[in-house]
Amino acid sequence: MIRKLSAGTALLAATSNAFADWALNMPEGVTELSAETHQIHMVIFWWCVAIAIVVFGAMIYSLIYHRKSVGAEPAKFSHSTTAEVIWTIIPVIILLIMAVPSAELMIKLEDTRDPDMTVVATGYQWKWHYAYQGEDVAFYSNLDRASRSARQRGSGIDPNTVENYLREVDRPLVVPKGAKVRLLLTSNDVLHAWWVPELAIKKDAIPGYMNETWFKAEQAGTFRGQCAELCGMDHGYMPIVVEVLEPDEFAAWLENEKGGATAVAAAAGEQK
Amino acid sequence: MSSVVSGAHADHHEHDDHGPAKGWRRWLYATNHKDIGTMYLIFSLTMFLVGGTMALIIRSELFTPGLQFVDPAFFNQMTTMHALIMVFGAVMPAFVGLANWMIPLMIGAPDMALPRMNNWSFWILPVAFGMLGSTLFMPGGAPASGWTMYPPLVLQTGDAFPFLIFSVHLMGLSSIMGAINVIVTILNMRAPDMSLLKMPMFVWTWLITAYLLIAVMPVLAGAVTMLLTDQFFGTSFFLAAGGGDPVMFQHIFWFFGHPEVYIMILPAFGVVSEIIPTFSRKPLFGHDSMVYAASSIAFLSFIVWAHHMFTVGMPLTGQMFFMFSTMLIAVPTGVKVFNWMATMWRGAMTFETPMLFSLGFVFLFTIGGFSGLMLAIAPADIQYHDSYFVVAHFHYVLVPGSIFALMAAVYYWMPKWTGHFYNESLGKLHFWLSTIFVNVTFFPMHFLGLAGMPRRIPDYSTQFADFNAIASIGAIGFGVSQLLFVYIVFQCARRKGAVATQAVWESPIGLEWTVPSPAPYHTFETPPKLSADGAFS
Numbered sequence: 039m040i041r042k043l044s045a046g047t048a049l050l051a052a053t054s055n056a057f058a059d060w061a062l063n064m065p066e067g068v069t070e071l072s073a074e075t076h077q078i079h080m081v082i083f084w085w086c087v088a089i090a091i092v093v094f095g096a097m098i099y100s101l102i103y104h105r106k107s108v109g110a111e112p113a114k115f116s117h118s119t120t121a122e123v124i125w126t127i128i129p130v131i132i133l134l135i136m137a138v139p140s141a142e143l144m145i146k147l148e149d150t151r152d153p154d155m156t157v158v159a160t161g162y163q164w165k166w167h168y169a170y171q172g173e174d175v176a177f178y179s180n181l182d183r184a185s186r187s188a189r190q191r192g193s194g195i196d197p198n199t200v201e202n203y204l205r206e207v208d209r210p211l212v213v214p215k216g217a218k219v220r221l222l223l224t225s226n227d228v229l230h231a232w233w234v235p236e237l238a239i240k241k242d243a244i245p246g247y248m249n250e251t252w253f254k255a256e257q258a259g260t261f262r263g264q265c266a267e268l269c270g271m272d273h274g275y276m277p278i279v280v281e282v283l284e285p286d287e288f289a290a291w292l293e294n295e296k297g298g299a300t301a302v303a304a305a306a307g308e309q310k
Numbered sequence: 311m312s313s314v315v316s317g318a319h320a321d322h323h324e325h326d327d328h329g330p331a332k333g334w335r336r337w338l339y340a341t342n343h344k345d346i347g348t349m350y351l352i353f354s355l356t357m358f359l360v361g362g363t364m365a366l367i368i369r370s371e372l373f374t375p376g377l378q379f380v381d382p383a384f385f386n387q388m389t390t391m392h393a394l395i396m397v398f399g400a401v402m403p404a405f406v407g408l409a410n411w412m413i414p415l416m417i418g419a420p421d422m423a424l425p426r427m428n429n430w431s432f433w434i435l436p437v438a439f440g441m442l443g444s445t446l447f448m449p450g451g452a453p454a455s456g457w458t459m460y461p462p463l464v465l466q467t468g469d470a471f472p473f474l475i476f477s478v479h480l481m482g483l484s485s486i487m488g489a490i491n492v493i494v495t496i497l498n499m500r501a502p503d504m505s506l507l508k509m510p511m512f513v514w515t516w517l518i519t520a521y522l523l524i525a526v527m528p529v530l531a532g533a534v535t536m537l538l539t540d541q542f543f544g545t546s547f548f549l550a551a552g553g554g555d556p557v558m559f560q561h562i563f564w565f566f567g568h569p570e571v572y573i574m575i576l577p578a579f580g581v582v583s584e585i586i587p588t589f590s591r592k593p594l595f596g597h598d599s600m601v602y603a604a605s606s607i608a609f610l611s612f613i614v615w616a617h618h619m620f621t622v623g624m625p626l627t628g629q630m631f632f633m634f635s636t637m638l639i640a641v642p643t644g645v646k647v648f649n650w651m652a653t654m655w656r657g658a659m660t661f662e663t664p665m666l667f668s669l670g671f672v673f674l675f676t677i678g679g680f681s682g683l684m685l686a687i688a689p690a691d692i693q694y695h696d697s698y699f700v701v702a703h704f705h706y707v708l709v710p711g712s713i714f715a716l717m718a719a720v721y722y723w724m725p726k727w728t729g730h731f732y733n734e735s736l737g738k739l740h741f742w743l744s745t746i747f748v749n750v751t752f753f754p755m756h757f758l759g760l761a762g763m764p765r766r767i768p769d770y771s772t773q774f775a776d777f778n779a780i781a782s783i784g785a786i787g788f789g790v791s792q793l794l795f796v797y798i799v800f801q802c803a804r805r806k807g808a809v810a811t812q813a814v815w816e817s818p819i820g821l822e823w824t825v826p827s828p829a830p831y832h833t834f835e836t837p838p839k840l841s842a843d844g845a846f847s
Contacts, residue, residue, distance in 0.1 A: 060776060061761035064693055079690040086680035093676065097651050101669070104590075106658040112591040113656035122599055125648040126641060133637045136687060141630055143689040148626045189377065189769060197375040198772050204375075205771045228463040229556065231621060231696060235762040240692050242622045244557060245462060246550020249623035262771075266621075266696040266764045268456045270463055271383045274767030 065236050068257040068282070072238030074143050081139070085132060150250045153220030157211065161223070161230030161243035161265070164272035168211050171222075175295045181275050182206040189275060205262040210279035214288035215258045223249040228270060234263035234278055242267055255282040329831060338433075341425035342831065343410045346432050348727075350407025351720070353435060355796070357399030358713075360443075362789050364392040369751075369785035372778050377769055385768035386454035387446070393457035397574070398481045399439050401708065404716045405577040406431075406488045409516050412723060413492060415822035415829060416510050418501030418838040423494040431487035438480035445470035456766060458567070459534065461548040461559050465541050475538045482527040489523035492516055501821070503840035507598060510820055514601050515580030518608045522569045522576075525612075530566040533559060557622050564615035572611045575675075575707060576604055578715030579646055582668045585722050586650055588818040589665035590657030596649045603642035603649075610639050620691045633688040640683050647676055660816075663737030667718035670710055670745050678706030681756065696766075699759025705752045709788075710745070717744070717795065724802050725810035729828030732802040740798060743791035750784030 066076045104110045156171040162178075169176035181189075185204050188195035197203040213219045223232055225243040233240040237253040255261075265276040283291060330336045330345065340346050367388050371379050380388070410428065414421055422428050445452040450468015453459070459474070467474065496517050500509070509517075536547040537559070546552025548559045579600075587594045594600065616624060616632040624632075650672050659665070681703040685691050694700055717740075725731050754777035759765075763774045770778065801807065810827040825833045 060757075061773065062757045064760040065762075075689050075693055078687060079684065079693065082684050082687050082690065086683060090676070090680065093647060093651060094673065097654065097669075097672070100651070100654045100657075101659065104654060104657050104659055106591070106660045110656070110658040112658040114592070115595075115656075116593040117596045117599070118652070121648075121652065122596055122645070126645060129641050129644045133640060137634060137637060140633060140687045140689055144626065144629055144633070147689055147692070148629075191377040191381060193376075195376075197769075198775075200772075203772050204769060228466070229460055233696075233762075233764065235693065238693060240621050240695055244550075244622065246554075246556065247623060263762060264764060264767075268386070268460070268463065268766045270454075270466060271386065273386070274382065274764075274769050 067236040067238050068255050068259065068261065069237055069253050070256065071143070071146060071253070072236060074146070075238040078139055078143055082136060085136065089132075147251075150220050150252045152218065153252060154217035155213070156220040156222060157213070158222045158224070159211070159232055159243065161225040161227075161232070161269065161276075163227050163270050164265075164276040166207075166211075166230075166232070166276065166278060167226075170292070173292060173296065175292065177209050179207045179209050179211065179279070181277060182208050185275075185277075202262065204275065205264065205277045205279070207277055207279045210260065210281040212281045212283060212288065212291055213255065214285045215255055215282050216285065217288075218252055218254045220250065220252045223247075223251070229267045230265050230269045230276070231267035232263075232278060233266040234261050234280055236261040236263075237280065240266055255280075258282045258284055340429050340432075341421075343414050343422045343425070343428065344727075344829065344831065346422075346425075346428050347407045347409075347411030349432055350403050350410060350435075353432075354400050354404035354407060355799070357395050357403070357439065359792070359796070361392050361395035361400055362792060364388045364395070366785060366789050368392065369782040371768055372770070373782040374779065375770055375772050375775050380768070382768045383451060383454060386456075386766065387452040389766055390453050390456055391442070391446070394442065394453075395439070396708075397457065397570070398478075398485075399435070401574045401712050401716070402485060403435060405516075405519070405574075405712075406485075408512075408577065408581070408716075408719050408723075409488070409492050411727065412822060413495055413513055413516060414499070415726075415825065415833060416513050416820055417496065417499065417504060418821050418834045419495060419499035420832065420834050422491050423499055424491045427487050428491050431484045431491065434480050434484040434487075438477045438484065441473050441480070442477040445473050448473070458560075458563060459537065460563075461537060461540065461556050464537060465549075471541060472538065475534045478534050479531055482531045485523050486527050489520035489527075492520040493524070496520075501834075501837045501840070507601065510580075511583035511594060511597065511600055512577065512580035515576040515583075515604050518604050519573050519576045522573050522608055522611065526566040526569045526573075529562060530570075533562040533566065536562075557619075560619050560622060561616065564618045565612070567618065568615045569608070569611040571704075571707075572607055574712050576607070578671065578675075578712045579604060581715045581719040581722075582650065582671050584820070585664050585668040585718055586653050586672075588722075588815050589662060589668075590654050590659050591817060592653060592657040593819070594649070595652035595655075596645075599645060600649055603645040606642040607639060610635060610642070614639065617686065617688075617691070620688050621695050629688050633686060636686040637683070640679070640686070643679055647672065647679070662721075662815075663732070663734060663741055664718045664722035666738060666741040667714045667721065670741065671714045671718065674710030674714070674745075674748070675707055678703055678711055681706065694759060696764055697759035698755040698763045698765055701765045702752050702755035702759060705755070709752065710748050714744070717741075720799065723822070724799070725807075725814045726822060726825075726827050726829055728802050728805055729810055729826075730802055730805045731807040731810055732798050733807055736794060736798050740791060740794045743794065744788060747784045747787035747791055751781050751788055752784075754778075754780045754784075 064076050064079050066073050158169040160167040166179045184200050185206055187193055188197050188200045223241050223243040225245045230243040231240055232243060239251050239253050241249050241251040259282055261280045263278045265273055371385055448469040453467050453470050453474045455464040496513060539545040540547055540549055546554035548554045548556050583594055614632060614636045617636040620629060685694055685703060721732060721737055758774055758777050763770055812826050813823045814827055821838055
């Protein structure tokens with residue numbers, strides 16, 4: 039496994055592609071829990087590597103020295119209670135060591151109490167709708183225009199020339215840095231799933247259900263993901279973009295949005 | 311002995327006149343376990359090539375970003391059909407074919423217990439897959455909601471919908487009848503003195519598998535029937551608008567689906583447990599603990615289903631339960647791997663093609679096991695779920711897992727079936743090509759998934775381009791290598807290779823090596839006896 043990783047790294051040096059980043063691992067992300075998720079992922083990974091070294095090492099040793107062509111005589115044994123007890127108990131111990139932090143992290147991931155703000159995300163075929171609870175702000179978030187033209191078969195547009203191809207939206211979800219954002223997820227038609235790797239969130243949006251999850255971004259920036267549950271023809275074309283702003287910038291943004299919404303409502307009223 | 315089966319028949323000095331019927335009647339009316347086994351194997355190889363072609367369509371489209379060859383709707387049809395065909399058309403029937411051929415030979419029975427039902431369970435399959443395949447030409451195209459058939463999406467299927475449901479029913483019927491046959495044969499027709507714990511591992515794993523099949527195929531039938539009534543008869547089992555619950559389908563499906571994945575791997579464990587001792591020249595290590603491990607895996611498979619559903623919003627305690635029960639599976643699976651390791655330890659190994667494929671199985675299945683262990687950790691699984699990491703995981707356990715074990719089984723027992731060896735150099739070439747390309751194909755998918763690429767998408771962000779290109783090259787290499795397998799099998803079936811002896815290998819253990827090669831049309835018309843040293847003769 040390690041050899042494969044380093045082979046991948048070697049290839050990385052040999053090739054270059056404008057946007058390809060040869061990412062090998064889960065991102066550490068920008069929330070406390072994404073860092074913890076990354077960490078538990080690495081811990082179980084290294085356990086696997088350690089077990090692999092022992093098991094594959096023993097098998098490779100056996101393949102080299104216990105072959106007929108080097109004159110090995112087959113032994114007669116066909117069981118050993120001691121060995122079997124050992125290799126039953128050791129995995130149990132490793133699993134117990136892993137179970138505790140996993141359970142602790144699960145509890146934290148599910149703790150949606152006392153949020154600073156709540157957004158309802160609704161999945162549609164094939165876009166997201168975000169509604170800021172308690173604020174008069176709600177909008178749809180679609181795949182952006184540039185990706186939409188380039189994605190067509192025979193469009194003649196090279197996806198490598200489109201910035202953030204298939205990972206850009208017309209209107210991102212905007213949230214403040216350092217605030218505990220509770221996300222309520224549901225769907226208007228089929229199943230969808232809201233996934234942003236750097237926030238370590240993946241939760242299904244299910245018609246008739248209101249699922250809960252949360253994140254608290256510790257860094258400002260733009261974080262990208264996409265729908266992760268097969269939702270039909272354009273499943274690959276409903277990206278998720280989260281823009282994390284400094285709290286004061288967010289407040290200004292929210293004020294502006296509310297004004298915008300009011301203005302639109304007023305305009306609609308005038309037309310009547 | 312070089313000509314057809316009737317030649318072997320004459321050599322065997324049998325006086326009854328029950329040779330095979332002539333022409334198509336031999337196959338359509340087949341009741342002989344060897345003929346039915348052969349038909350299952352040929353059918354499964356055909357489906358393997360059809361499903362593989364679909365995989366190559368998928369990988370060709372994913373070679374570079376942008377859409378080049380197919381539209382998203384057709385892409386989804388390909389992923390769905392690829393999975394249904396490989397699971398129900400290639401892997402499962404191949405193991406049933408092996409069961410048909412080998413179980414009677416391994417337990418000293420003259421045939422399967424229920425030969426006419428055996429015929430029926432095979433001939434349902436071409437009908438089921440003919441019907442499923444025909445949906446490609448229907449308005450709205452083939453099913454495109456993934457092999458998991460989650461509602462509400464599956465209810466958006468076009469005219470194909472009822473055909474999908476009915477073909478799944480037929481596949482289930484076929485599997486249940488096959489499983490009943492295996493159980494009845496094993497429990498009633500073993501040679502006298504062959505107690506259950508003296509049975510070979512392949513027979514054991516199939517007995518356990520058959521119980522799993524009987525337990526879960528009706529559950530799948532129930533789930534898809536509810537889909538059918540939701541669509542056509544106004545029920546709302548899974549429709550939130552009518553008071554139903556879309557998540558309930560996932561629970562029912564995976565209650566079937568998780569045992570199903572062990573249905574596809576337990577007989578593979580059995581095959582490898584037969585082959586490694588033969589080429590290590592040493593008895594299987596811990597035969598009884600292997601039986602207990604396989605039984606524990608089978609039991610646990612019923613209580614882990616919701617680990618496929620860590621993102622659906624289950625209560626915390628539910629997630630905990632399924633995380634812990636899933637982690638437990640690592641223990642009996644580990645026992646299996648350690649026992650194979652101990653079987654090889656201080657043996658005198660040689661590396662004929664069946665052994666190479668079995669070793670490939672042990673190494674690469676274990677890698678799939680490691681990613682499985684990682685997936686069991688629920689907080690990490692939330693990130694892995696529905697990403698290419700999962701695609702990498704289940705292809706590691708299914709391709710170099712189940713499929714490699716099937717290849718190993720074919721190379722191991724084909725000299726017994728045809729009386730001739732396959733071409734050993736070509737067999738080894740086939741192994742090395744398959745092993746290299748399977749890793750080139752599926753290993754980069756781990757990286758793609760961790761970096762954030764979801765599964766079941768026809769096009770992707772340019773950051774995923776390089777590993778996708780590598781995976782596609784590997785897939786084409788793997789696909790082409792399998793044509794070599796077809797050639798090798800075809801040549802062996804035409805009896806082109808060296809003549810095999812009765813024992814075939816140097817010192818294999820098992821009743822199947824006590825009948826001539828090729829195995830005569832009828833074997834063990836009188837049951838074999840246990841000799842004083844405990845071996846059958």
